Structure formats: structure tokens, C-alpha cells
Amino acid sequence: MKKLLIKSGRVIDPSRDYDQEADLLISGALIEAVGKGLKAPAGTETIDAAGLIVSPGLIDMHVHLRDPGFEYKEDILSGARAAAAGGFTAVAAMANTNPVADDLSVIGYVKERASQAAVRIYPCGALTKGLEGQELAELGRMQIGGVVAFSDDGRPVDSASLMRNALQYAKGIDALIILHEEDLSLSAGGMMHEGSVSSLLGLRGTAAAAEEVMLARDLLLLKHSGGRLHLAHLSTAGSVEMVRQAKAAGLNVTAEVTPHHLLLTDRAVKNLGYSTNTKVNPPLRSELDRQALWEGLLDGTIDAIASDHAPHHPDDKDVEYDFAPFGIAGLETTLSLMLNELSAKRIKKLNLPLLLEKLSTAPARILRISGGNLRPGNPADLTLIDLKQQVSVNPDAWYSKASNTPFAGHRLTGAAAYTIVAGEVVMKRGVVTEKEPVLHG
């Protein structure tokens, strides 16, 4: 069987507090051994990882691949290449496609395309048919078909009654529900965070309450119904505090945060001159919210970092602010943005094992998928990281079809050096390996 030796890297496995210089031997698609001075047969392909971090493959548990239906914005293969370039070995793809991934036939299509993709793609199914919030989608059938979680992401579940039924039903089949928390009556017309900057700019605001009202409702429903809930893209201080209390009370809830909510505030809308690349839902919040998100991330209230990769065609964003769609494309910036924070040492308690836990181990645990650790016998999904590499964010050079990022031009320190999926190098120093197309017939 083909072997690959990764030599002398700093091997970090957050799942078992492992952090030391070691070798890692891959055999076929699996990790064979981790340890010092590993012996491999003569002629074994070797990667010299001296100076590099060897991490369990990063998992982005929240991306939009736009396929089927909006392939001009992104498709499964381009999104997967972007993921590989950004150091991710797996992504969870949201269901708001056209047709909506609310049925096994669409899930089947996604899995079929995914078989040719550079990284692992885990489809999420819609929670309600057509994302309409009226009837439950066929959760059980989709789960049998390989769906890892259910979400109407992009939209909240408006009806409290349906939300309650969803939790109860999902509990019966032990399925995970991912929620986008937003009270639509409170956020109606909102273009950015409601606060001093929206007041200055004359843009309609979405108050923090729009997220918190819905989050409070759903935590109460969870308390009464039981089940497993994951909260997408937390954005406010109030949300963090509610999740903290819910966890303390023993509720089965997890949460994620995006790099843009950790790094930017509503000031960006003004500083970038109404750039539509700052238009995102939930919106970039206040400085107090941003700080609370960091606190939540560091104290374990927030389990995971996810990009909420929301690619759009440049034409879609090249319009007046109100007319632009919401979303920031993040697959190719997430890791470098977070590594840059680490190297900038602005956040005292931030350390590399914690970051890799949030980007790999936690998403694997929440989604109950393989990966997130480096134990022998498990799939050889690895990300090799160069903490010193300087990168300049240049969306024109992305593998993603999109270029919508408010970070364009930022100079960052730290990047993925290799992405390895099932023992195969799919990205080396920024260059994604083209897969041979698989012909079915």
C-alpha cells in the first residue's frame, strides 16, 4: 500500500492534548502511526514538515456551495478547490440551493458531485420543505442517505410550533439541527447592524435583538423538548451570554462564530465607503459584541469557527448597498485570518491547539463525522500549516468563483502549506491538485 511520511513537524492533536515534534506515517488513506523517529520502507514519499504544524484536517461546518442552481456564483468543485486552498479537508454544505436540498434526490446529486471534489463534502439537508418553514422535510430519509445535519440556514424557522415539532422529531432520530437565529419582523429591511454607524450612514439597521429574541425562544424550546441544537454564526454579546447560561444549565447546545464577526465591526461599512462586501447576515456588529464573541470562543461557550462561506458573483455585489445580496466568501481567508490573530498576539488566551480545536476537532464532534484527530487507524485527513508564511488577500487569485470579501488587500501571517485528504495531497503551497475526472457510465 502507498505510504507517505510526514517528517519532523509539530504534531498537534487537540482531541488528546498531543503537541510535540513527531513524524506521522500514512498508509493508503489512513493514518498508520504518529511518533518520533518513525521508520518507513525505503523509497517512501516524504514531506519534510520541519517548521510546519501538522494538524487534523480542518473542517468548515458552514459553507454555501450554491450547487445546484447558482453555479455562476460557485459550484461544488470550485467550492471544494477553495476549501482545499484554504486548508480545509471537509466542509458541510448548506441546503439553500435551487432546488433546495430537502429531498434525497438533491442530496444524491450533491454526493455524486462531491465524489469528484478535492475535499470531503458533507451535505446538510433542509429542515423544512423548500425552506418554507411550513412542513418538516424528510429528515429521517435524508439522514439514512448521509446527511449530517438539518438546517434552513439563510432563514430562521419562524413558527415556534414547527420549531418545537422539529426538535422533538429530530430527537427521535438523534439528528442535529443547525439554526440561523433571526426574528424576521425585527430584521425587516435591515442592511447592517443597528447602532451608531447605521445611524450615521442612514442604512436601515438590524438590531441585536433580532437574533437574541429568536435564540431565547429556541433555547426555551430546547429545554422543554430535548434534542441537539447547533447555533450558526453567533453575532451578539447577548447571544453569547444566553448560550453560556444554556450550557451551564446542561442543555445540549453548541455554537459557532465566523472570522468576520470576530475581526470586524460595523465600522467597516463606513471605513470601506459602503462597500457591499461588508453586507452580511447576521451583520458585522459593535465592538462590544466582537469582544464578547472572543470571550465566548475562549471560554468554550462557542465551540467552533466556521466561515459561513457565502460566495456571490462580482456582478451581484457591484450595485447599490440595499440591492446587494448578503454574504462574505471565507473559505480561502478563514485559516489565515485566524493564524494572523495568533501571530499578532492581540488576544492573550488564544493559542494554536485551541484554534485547531475550533477549526477541526469541535466541528467533527458536533457533526459526528470522522476527522478532528490524528489517531492511528483513522482517515488521513491532515492540514499542514506554516505559521510564518506571509499572504496578501487577493480574491482575484482565488479558486472560489467569488471575490466578495471585506479583507481584500489585508496582509496576513500564517497559511495552510499542505492539505491532505484520505492520504492524498490535494493542495501544496497554495496550488490545488487537479483530480482526474471520474467517468461514470
Added chain:
Amino acid sequence: MQALRRKDILGLEEISAEEITLILETARSMREIMQRKIKKVPTLRGRAILNLFYEPSTRTKASFELAQKYMSADSVSVAGASSSLVKGETLKDTVRNVEVMGVECVIMRHPVSGAAHYLAQNINASVINAGDGMHEHPTQGLLDLFTILDKKGHLEGLKVVIVGDVRHSRVARSNIWGLQKMGAKVVLAGPPTLMPPDLEGFGVKAYDRVEEAVENADVVMALRLQKERQDSGLFPSLREYAEIYGLTEQRVAGAKEDLLIMHPGPINRGVEISSSLADSPRSAVLDQVTGGVAVRMALLYLLLGGIKEE
């Protein structure tokens, strides 16, 4: 005369007190031209201007068009309803097409905040913002400054009260910036639902009660109240608004004797302001309109005329 060293006039937030002073002084000369029997100077002869109005406007559009005619500029006006926007063309494409026809200055009114910034970032021609969404209406702010300066002789130290729907008002935002830059004190009054959600960035105070706000005021400015705000639940009825927040002789009794009454128009008589107050000798409502043409002539001169002659 000096020129403005800038391509665009997008808002008063980004314009300095020195620039405002230059514009107001220039506007004074322009008003003299308006008082002549033959109101025409050749200053902008051969210069092409586009008036692009994506929202209905009577006063501002007429004011800009007259200013252009008095300055001998060639201009065309395009209304949003009849424009290519309806045909699905983007703003950027629309204006770039007009730009290659030789237009050097685009005057735009648009329902989206920031649209003027977006336009200015995408074309070489000068952009004058004639109102963008709820953001700014800098030429209205300047004409209000011009009117107050004309009536009071100075701006520094004056107390100016802006009453009503500040939240949705681009006129209020431009006035808040312009007045404060020129040394006036600005206070706001109106129901909390019609105030901006957070005033921190403006550095002004809001009062719930008009009577309290107008105490010792030099100027009071009423804003137009739109019926659609009632429909979205921000206040119960026009009748109740008039009763609690409408400007009347009685409500402004605590202000200074020589209180100046202003309104950007169009007025809902008996709602945000009583007719007796709007038509009183203390009212500057029509002076504002005259000043508007002078200020716009000054801006066109300073943006287009001045630079090219240097």
C-alpha cells in the same frame, strides 16, 4: 476665486468648515446674479451636466436645473421612472454610458443610502449628491446654512433645534454635520421611534419634548413627516403627532424672540408645523428655496468652473 479641491460633494460629514465657508461666500455672489434682470453668466458655457433623479423631486430638481441654466451649462435631466433602471440596467452602466457622451458632473438623487458614494467610486465625473436614501442631502444642508447665516449674520453659537423624523431624514443628517462644523449647537426633538437608534456618532442630544428642546433656541427646523411611518407603526396617527410634536406658536414660546422658523419642504400644513407659523414673518421657508439655487450655482462653479480656469 479658489476652487474646491475635491471631485465630489457626497455629504457634509466629510466637508471641512473652510470649504463650507468658501461655498457660502461664493453663494452670496451667485445670489447677486439671480437678482439681475438677465440672470445668466457664461461661466459654465460648454460644460455638460446630468441630473439623474431616481426619486421624485420638484424643488431640488428645479433648483439644480435653474442653477445650471443661470450658469450657461448644458444639462439633461433623466427621471428614474423613465430610465434604463426599469430595463434592468445597473446604475454603473447607466452612468458610464452617459459619461462617455461627455458629461462632467452627475447630480443624483437615489433612494439607497450610499448610492452617491458608489457612483463616485465608479465614474471619473464629479458627483453631487442630491439626496441618498436616509443618509445625506448636502445641498439642502448648505442652503439651510446659507439661509441662517443670511438671517442671523453668523452661525457660531446659535442653538438650532431639528424637530421630527430625524431617523429617516437625510436633511437632518446634513444639517447636523454642517451646523456643528460651523460652530452652532444642534439639538433634536421628537418621538423616540423617529430618532436615529444611536446618536453617539453625531454628538447631539435628543429630547422627547419639543418644548424642552426649543428653550432659548435661535432656529427651529421642522422635518416633513411621511404617512408611511405611521403605517410601519412608528407613531399612532398624524393627528396625535400634530398634537404632541407639531410646531405651533405656543409650542415654540420658550424660544428666543427672533426665532427663525425653517422647513425643507414640502410642508404638511397642520401636521409638523401650523400654517400660521410657516407663513409668519419669522418663517424663512421661501428664503431657503432662493438660497438653494444660489448654493447650487456656487457648487457647480467651484467644482467645474474654478478648476478648469486655473
